[in-house]
Amino acid sequence: MSSELCSIIENNGTVRCYLTDQFGFPLPTNEGVECAEVDPNRRREVSVTLPSGERTILQEVTLFKRGFVVIEAFDDRFECVSEPIPFSFTERVLLCAPRGTDVTCTITEFDCLPNIVCRDGELVSIEIGLRICQEIKSVYNTVIDLATRACQPREALSESCPPPTTLSTKNRITNTGEQQTFEQTCISTEKVYDWIIQDTNQQIRVDDVSFTCGPCQITLFVPAVIMCDRQISGTVLCNGERIANQEVFISVDPDIADVNPNPTVTDENGHFFTTLDVPVGTEPTIATVTATTTIDQHEFSISLDTILVCESECQLFLFGPSTIDCIDVVEARVRCNDEVIAGANVTFESDRPDLISFDPNPATTGVLGVALTTVNVEPGTPPTQVTITARTTVDGEDLEETIVLTVVCEARECTITIEAPALITCEGEITGTVTCDGIPVEDAVVEFNNFPIVGEFDPNPATTDALGNYSTTLTVPESTPLISTVIMATTTVNGETITAMISIHIECPLEECPCKYRIGIQGNAAPATVNVTQQSTPSTFQGTINVTAIQCFTANAICNPAINNFNIAFGSGGNTINFVMGRRISIQCDGNNFARVHGVANAIGNVINGIFDVLIELQISPANIGTWTIIASDLHGNSFSTTFSAPVSSATFIGDCSVVP
Structure with missing residues (x-):
């Protein structure tokens, strides 16, 4: 230097x-x-x-x-x-x-x-x-008294901005003898002493x-969170030219991950790739990854922070609300290392089968590794603590996870039912009935939503007919992979709000990769203010955030649908919120300066936990300043959102599948 x-x-x-x-x-x-x-x-x-x-x-x-x-x-x-x-x-x-x-x-x-x-x-x-x-x-700050008169107003201000207080009306004669009416108005303003x-x-x-010096530089892309194993990549350039056959050494501090290969060698486009393997049993640890190369006896390096974690090779995650009132959903996710497992059959049971039942049971994970089942509580159940156990088998390994929650369901006069195909491909009908004491309810307004948030319902809301029946059509966007989703129908009758839920699979296969991108924040860190809702309680945190996403990205003129990962790491003092194992439902690009991913991720940390629907958007300015928007929510009313600006990493790329990065 x-x-x-x-x-x-x-x-x-x-x-x-x-x-x-x-x-x-x-x-x-x-x-x-x-x-x-x-x-x-x-x-x-x-x-x-x-x-x-x-x-x-x-x-x-x-x-x-x-x-x-x-x-x-x-x-x-x-x-x-x-x-x-x-x-x-x-x-x-x-x-x-x-x-x-x-x-x-x-x-x-x-x-x-x-x-x-x-x-x-x-x-x-x-x-x-x-x-x-x-x-x-x-x-x-003071209040001044002005003589004013009426004039043609502009468009009305928001109701949140109150009009000035008018005290009285006075008349005044102008130089031409014309009488004008003035109002005496008090206005709060700032007096400068x-x-x-x-x-x-x-x-x-x-x-x-x-x-950091040199005619040469290394770009480095390291995910915000590395679970068990993950590829990292970068590029070596000198005076804007990509350098091929250049050795790059990778180090990790603390030295708790294996790097293979190490050193790695750049290809004909100056790109290098290697894999970090995190030992099983590693709890979340902040680590610094450094890439170093030597050119003409000058050493060039770059360092980025990440979170390393690998609690077990295969794991079953189970999430649910703290209290289930008559009906709600529990969620399971299966993964091995950092790969989510599709097609796993997850069986649910409880220690109180007389009080609750599951539908479907077993439930099967989709490409996001998520299985959803509705929990139905028997009417007349007083608040009761129950234990729910989920089990599955992956590659001959038996996995099990339990959660403890409270169930309750007062006897209700009115009910709503819901029916849908077990699999909806691109478009499907959802039907049901609203009754009170067994009598159909006409003109009940039924609203629909689903989790993850995919597709559109038409009509929404729907209105029941004379037999208490309703129907709507769910249209699934093209390129949606096979995923598990829960559909919710809600109505209010006689002041009572009732909900029905059903867990199904949806898909609409078409083009998997409309574009490709690799996006990140310069230095893997930026200041951000996030808004969090946890159990209906809103909070605001100021801290440091890292966001990375790599979708369909390769260093060649193709797209690879198997490349599918996004992570978010946020810290504020002793509070942490990490979204890991992010997998897409859909992606979108616009030119080389806008990227969006919508998918599902696990929230882990000491603030919120569970399976979240996540939307990440990045808009890049001509000065390479990115405006990031993140919106995440779960089935139980918890949420995370932030918008912030930060320089994008030098490894960021957004483009068509036919373009070589």
């Missing part, structure tokens, strides 16, 4: 710096520097002499400023980019800011000038000069900062 950086300096290369966030993401001036008052209670009164010779009392206000900058140095041979460098300092200003006022600080201009000193090809020091222009105000514009200059010395 030092030799390349100093070579740039000695060759009079270009050196610049710019504002970023803590991850190196460039930020505009008004967002890149945090500026605020340290403590309003620490204001000190100071006697000053005005230019007129008068004496007055002002307040001394202490402000802090902090942020991050990145240094970039380059010439025609090398380019070096620093890690984000933090800066922080305080300063004092004098202005009229009496008790009760608020001090606001807005950054209007920012410049930084790096000074890199080298001696005999070795880095000696780095100093950065900062110039910050700021607008500082002392303000107070004092306002200054001030330049600040600061010098910071950087004692320890790392740079």
Whole structure:
């Protein structure tokens, strides 16, 4: 690093710096520097002499400023980019800011000038000069009285924005003798007590900062979560050209995964591939994967973090709500290593067969490895704790999992039934009946939805006829693989809401891969705010997120339907939410800057758990800044959602099946 950086300096290369966030993401001036008052209670009164010779009392206000900058140095041979460098300092200003006022600080201009000193090809020091222009105000929220008159209004504002309070009406004669009617109106506004514009200059010395340098670079794609085994990949480039037959060494810290092959060698397109094998029994562990290669005696490397986990080779997951009121669904998922198992027959039983029954039983997993069964509770059942056990056999290995929950079902006057084919291919009819005390209910409005969220119901809602019957048609989108889904019909009769559920399989096979992509976040980490609902309780978390998805992607001019994986890893202090074993129901691309995947994943962590319907969308700007949207929900009202922006990884690719990445 030092030799390349100093070579740039000695060759009079270009050196610049710019504002970023803590991850190196460039930020505009008004967002890149945090500026605020340290403590309003620490204001000190100071006697000053005005230019007129008068004496007055002002307040001394202490402000802090902090942020991050990145240094970039380059010439025609090398380019070096620093890690984000933090800066922080305080300063004092004098202005009229009496008790009760608020001090606001807005950054209007920012410049930084790096000074890199080298001696005999070795880095000696780095100093950065900062110039910050700021607008500082002392303000107070107040109410002012204005004389106003009616005019043609614009479109109505939202009801959430109340109109100003009108106190009285006055008449006034204009210069032409015309009488005009004015209203006396009170408006809440901000009173400015004092306002200054001030330049600040600061010098910071950087004692320890790392740079990534070179005419060559390695791109690396590492999934957010690696369960048991997963392929990682990347590319070696020099001056934009892909380098073939180049050895790349892979290391993992902590050293708990085997890498095979290691080293790996780039193909004719400069791509390299290798597999990480995580030992069985590994609990979720944050690890750093580093790829390193040496070209012309210069070493180039890249490191990304991931989560390694492999709790057992084959495993049966079982999820359900904490309480089942008359009817609900339990979900099973079968996987071996990181591969979900289709076609597994899962049998369900309970310790209270007199109270609950399962339909279907057994249930068969689809291509997502998910089997769904409805749990029907006998009417008149008081709150009772039951144990549900699921069993299956995979490759001769018997798997078993249990959950404990509460079931209850008060006797109800009204009921709703639901019927559907065991398999719907592209389109199928769903029917049922609504009755109260055995008497058909006419004109009952029945609404439909399903989990995972696939297809459309028409009509939705439907209305029962004179015999209490309803019907709707579920249309399954093309390219939907064979999956297990639960269909729910809900209506309200005499103030009572009742629901019927049925578990079936749906599919509509056609084109499996309309496109291919490999998407990720630069550095495998970005700041994000997520909204979570758990057991009807909403929460907001601020933390760091990593999202990766690889769908139908190959390094050749084809699409491979077997490539099917997406993962999400989110952490906020001691809270973790990870979506693993993500498998698609459908994907979509638009050009080379938009990708979408809709599928199913397991949520694991200490906040939410279960099988979730997941939607990930990525829109990439011309500056390679991605806007990510994630929406996930389960059958029981739990949800996860976030929208954030972050640079996309250099390994990101979105395109047609005929394109070589």
